[in-house]
Amino acid sequence: MNIPETSVPRIVVIGGGFAGISFIKKLQKEKVQIILFDRHNYHTFQPLLYQVSTAGLEPDSIAYPLRKIFRKNVDFHFRMAEVETIQAENNTIHTSIGSLHYDFLVIATGTRTNFFGNDSIAENSMPMKTVPQALNIRSLMLQNIEKADITTDERERKRLLNFVIAGAGPTGVELAGALAEFRKGILENDYPELEEEEMNVHLIEGLDRVLPPMSEQASEKAQKFLEKLGVQIHLETFISDYDGKTVTTKDGQKFETATFIWAAGVTGAPIKGINGEALIEKANRYKVDEFNKIKGFENIYALGDIALMETEEYPKGHPQVAQPAIQQGKHLGKNFRKMLKDKNMEPFEYFDKGTMATVGRNKAVVDMGKLHFGGAIAWFLWMFVHLWFLVGFRNRVVTFFNWTYSYINYDRAARLIIRPFKK
Incomplete structure (x- = not known):
């Protein structure tokens, strides 16, 4: 696999989604080695996938190279591979390109489509x-x-x-x-x-x-x-x-x-090797404590959609959407910085910033606490939030231009058939 040997803690992260990249960003200046595994070499802004599928945006508007995100990290390494199994007893993962030892493992594999056995x-x-x-x-x-x-x-x-x-x-x-x-x-x-x-x-x-x-x-x-x-x-x-x-x-x-x-529907995307009480099979999510540590393990953590943290407000875990993943990733990154300095970790608390969905031109709905509204104001708010969270300045500019063009011309410019349909 050609990963350099290191004398600093090695942190392996599985998954380059919202949770994984939010976690890694918080450790950019720390003396650690970070290895990120993902099946793709890019981060996908999943909330806008539907615009790619309906010819509103090209895929490079909502995808961003993972290596480019972390190019300033001194000891960061990316490998495009499938993590197949985890051997927790000897701190090893087995991937499609070889095996690797870790000091800490962070699982942020997200979800996969749930067909409910049909x-x-x-x-x-x-x-x-x-x-x-x-x-x-x-x-x-x-x-x-x-x-x-x-x-x-x-x-x-x-x-x-x-x-x-x-x-x-x-x-x-x-x-x-x-x-x-x-x-x-x-x-x-x-x-x-x-x-x-x-x-x-x-x-x-x-x-x-x-x-x-x-x-x-x-x-x-x-x-x-x-x-x-x-x-x-x-x-x-x-x-x-x-x-x-x-x-x-x-x-x-x-x-x-x-x-x-x-x-x-969706279901969690767990990795073979961590089973038993740690895996809630019905949801395919790992049961974690208030620090996102998988229960029963000392150095393995789970973030975002794959993590099930039971709280009084969320007895079945936090919603499997972007905000919990981003917040958990940032929080665990901060906690790792504390841990590396022999300080106590702080428990995670989710701040619900609201939920929104767009239906079409000038049509969206927003829930923000006790405030519920819809229409053009909600639609502009939806646009602003999604532009803000896109990774990369270019992606924001291109997306804004496409949306402005479509708004003025009632058009969808990306109407290209670029591949034969294959499953």
């Missing part, structure tokens, strides 16, 4: 957790519209222009809104042979409202925004099957579609 949905639907998956959705969406433009079979045209999204959480709601705006702003201009009304967007949710994690006020506003855009919402509806052509629900409804996007 093999047909896993095989035939389109998940959206990574940049390649988002690009696949973009290409498939555009390919299907191109096919619809030339087919003379009315049933086939309807199937190609039927877009079905499972899950009305923030990802599903934002996807549905973006697709509805694509229909309104692009279809009639680029495809004069197609009628706007021929393209249908269906949003299916098992619970009784959209945006279940947010307030009822936010849910009501978001549903009104979506319906105004023409999205067809199906609540208290559970999907049982998708064979590649037809989505079937448990109550017998059928939706013929060539584009079925699965945004109905």
